[in-house]
Amino acid sequence: MRGFIAQLRGKIFILICKYFRKNIYIDKGLKIYKKLYIEGNGKIYIGRNCVIDGIKGDKSQYVSIDTHSLDAVIKIGDNVGLYAARVSSKFQITIGNDVLIEESSIVDTDFHSIDKSRGRPTNENKDKCQIYIGNRVCIGVKSVVTKGVKIEDNVIIAPGSVVTTSVKSGSMVMGNPAKPVAG
Amino acid sequence: MKKIIEKLSYIFRVAIALLRGFYYVVYYRLFRSDVKIKFPFKAFASVNIIGPGSVSIGKNCSVLKNVFRGLTIITLSKNAKVAIGKECHLGGLTIRCFNHVEIGDRVMTAVSLIQDSLFVDFNKANSIIKNQQIVAPKSIELGDNVWLSGYSIVLGNSKIGKDCVLGACSLYYNIELNEYSLGLGNPVKRAFPIDRILNLKGAS
Numbered sequence: 001m002r003g004f005i006a007q008l009r010g011k012i013f014i015l016i017c018k019y020f021r022k023n024i025y026i027d028k029g030l031k032i033y034k035k036l037y038i039e040g041n042g043k044i045y046i047g048r049n050c051v052i053d054g055i056k057g058d059k060s061q062y063v064s065i066d067t068h069s070l071d072a073v074i075k076i077g078d079n080v081g082l083y084a085a086r087v088s089s090k091f092q093i094t095i096g097n098d099v100l101i102e103e104s105s106i107v108d109t110d111f112h113s114i115d116k117s118r119g120r121p122t123n124e125n126k127d128k129c130q131i132y133i134g135n136r137v138c139i140g141v142k143s144v145v146t147k148g149v150k151i152e153d154n155v156i157i158a159p160g161s162v163v164t165t166s167v168k169s170g171s172m173v174m175g176n177p178a179k180p181v182a183g
Numbered sequence: 184m185k186k187i188i189e190k191l192s193y194i195f196r197v198a199i200a201l202l203r204g205f206y207y208v209v210y211y212r213l214f215r216s217d218v219k220i221k222f223p224f225k226a227f228a229s230v231n232i233i234g235p236g237s238v239s240i241g242k243n244c245s246v247l248k249n250v251f252r253g254l255t256i257i258t259l260s261k262n263a264k265v266a267i268g269k270e271c272h273l274g275g276l277t278i279r280c281f282n283h284v285e286i287g288d289r290v291m292t293a294v295s296l297i298q299d300s301l302f303v304d305f306n307k308a309n310s311i312i313k314n315q316q317i318v319a320p321k322s323i324e325l326g327d328n329v330w331l332s333g334y335s336i337v338l339g340n341s342k343i344g345k346d347c348v349l350g351a352c353s354l355y356y357n358i359e360l361n362e363y364s365l366g367l368g369n370p371v372k373r374a375f376p377i378d379r380i381l382n383l384k385g386a387s
Contacts, residue, residue, distance in 0.1 A: 055303055057233050057257035057277070081307065098311050102303055138308040138317070140301055142336065154313055158301055160336045160354040160369060170314060174356065176369040 006031040010052075027078070034084075035062035042067025042089065047078035047097065055084045055103050055141065064088070068109065071126075077135070091126040096135035096153070103141040104157075106131060110147065134169070200225040200245070220244075221269070228253030228274070236263025236280060241271070241288065249275030250294040250333070256280070259303070268327065276331070279303055281320035287327035287345060295331045295349075299323050299339040318357075326362065348377065 010030035017024040023041055029049035036052045038044060044065060054061040061084035065074060068090040076087075077097035085101040087093060090109040095101075108129045112118045129147040137151055140159030145151070150166040157163060158174035158181070167173050167180075174181045204224035211218040211232065218232050221242035228248035232238050236258025244267065246254040252275040256265055263280040267273070268288035275294030278284055282299050300320035302308035309317050323337055326345030334352045337343070341355045344362035349355065354369040364374035 056259070057231060057255050057279070081304070083304070100302065100304065100308055100311055136311050136313060138302060138311055141298070141303065142296065154315060156301070156308075156312060156315065156317060158356065159296075159298065159338060162369075172315065174370055175354065176352075181370075 002033065003031070006033045006051075006053075009033075037062055037064045038066065039064075040067030040072065041070050042072030042074065045073075045075045047076055047080065049079050050076060051081045051083075053081070053083050058084065061103065089131075090124070090129070092130040093133075094131070095133045096137065098136045099133060100138045102139065102159075104139045104143040104145070106133070106145045108147045196227070197225065200227045203227075204246075226253070230254045232256045234258030234263065234280075235261045236265065238265045238267075240267045241269030243269050244271045244273065247272060247274035249292075251275075252277070252294055259300070259305070275333075281305060282339070283322035285322070286325045287329065289328045290325055290331070291329075292331040293333035293335075293351075295333065295335045295337070297323055297325075297331075297337045301338065346377075347374070 009032040013032055014026045014030060017026055024038060024044045026046040027048040031051045033053035052063045063082045064086045066088050067074060072089045073092045074087055074089050075094045077095055079097055080095055080099045082101050084103040086105040088107045093106055093108055108131045109124055110121050113121045131145060132150045134151055134153035136153055137155045139157040142159055143157050143161045145163045149163050152167060152169035154170050155167050156172040161174055161178040162176040163178045171180045173179060201223060203226040207226055207230050208220045208222050208224055211220055217237040220240040223243055225245040228246050230246050230253055234257050238256050254273045255277045257279045259279060259281045265278055265280050265284045267286045270288055271290045273292050276292040277296050279298040284297055284299055299322060301317055305320060321340035323339060324342045326343055328346045329343050330348045332349055332351040335349045336354045338356040340357045342359040344360050346363040347360050348365045350367040352369060353366050353371050355371050358371060360366055360374045363377050365377050366374045
């Protein structure tokens with residue numbers, strides 16, 4: 001029953017986006033178990049058979065996808081599971097196929113400058129800040145993927161990690177800052 | 184006069200917490216035979232226990248609100264077992280258990296996470312990753328009088344000795360801490376004996 005309602009919610013959401021939010025392109029098979037909150041005027045592409053859900057036991061969590069500029073692009077591949085995830089982009093975030101993201105943030109900007117004015121960061125651009133997450137990646141709870149990171153295929157990001165540098169294929173990283181560890 | 188009002192207000196809050204705790208004890212006894220909470224149980228914040236596994240909470244435990252959260256226990260398999268000792272103060276604690284989580288007596292927690300598997304949806308994660316084995320969920324043991332500070336995370340195959348202090352924002356994975364030591368870092372690689380730290384500061 002829960003699955004059926006999630007499928008129905010997904011289909012309704014796809015229809016709403018098709019007619020009222022033309023910057024959002026969603027392929028078929030979307031399942032929405034918890035609230036999907038999409039904000040901003042940038043382009044968002046969501047692939048086939050994606051799942052939107054919270055983390056079991058936490059009623060308040062939902063999935064948030066937001067773009068902070070007109071040129072921002074968020075591309076999410078097929079069979080991606082977003083569980084209480086936050087994806088926030090000012091430039092570009094690309095997520096591959098078969099990815100699992102649990103209770104984590106993917107953010108390609110610092111939002112504020114570190115100088116006293118706290119204005120917008122002046123040294124950010126798409127080449128430096130865009131985030132790429134490959135295929136078959138699993139990101140554990142309470143993790144953060146920061147700007148400019150490239151995560152290759154088949155990677156495990158352990159819970160509580162802060163990923164600040166790129167991660168090679170087939171590895172597992174853990175910690176703050178995240179470093180490779182043996183499984 | 185002020186002190187009298189404060190004392191009365193405290194007594195009133197404790198009474199409400201005891202009543203709320205009594206409600207949880209009776210509720211779970213009636214509707215969940217695998218969840219056993221011993222009275223007295225003080226619930227200053229909400230208690231959520233979900234999932235098919237078994238949970239036991241010892242007597243004289245309290246659940247306090249810490250960073251907007253009470254106690255959340257999620258068992259993720261039928262064989263999951265969560266056992267909490269007596270006289271614990273649990274604030275903002277989330278436990279996600281596939282296998283076995285054991286918490287000793289007089290344990291104190293701030294908002295923190297105890298999770299015995301790397302991923303909540305362990306089976307899905309296993310089906311995604313190729314050419315790499317995700318470590319199966321392994322048990323977690325916290326000894327008596329352990330203090331779990333804010334935003335710390337304890338992952339599977341961790342054994343924390345009694346009287347340990349787990350530093351804020353620290354992460355424990357596949358580690359064993361000796362008794363009466365301080366764990367710091369993400370991930371924690373080694374622990375510092377607390378009596379040596381106290382001797383350095385000249386506190387003892």
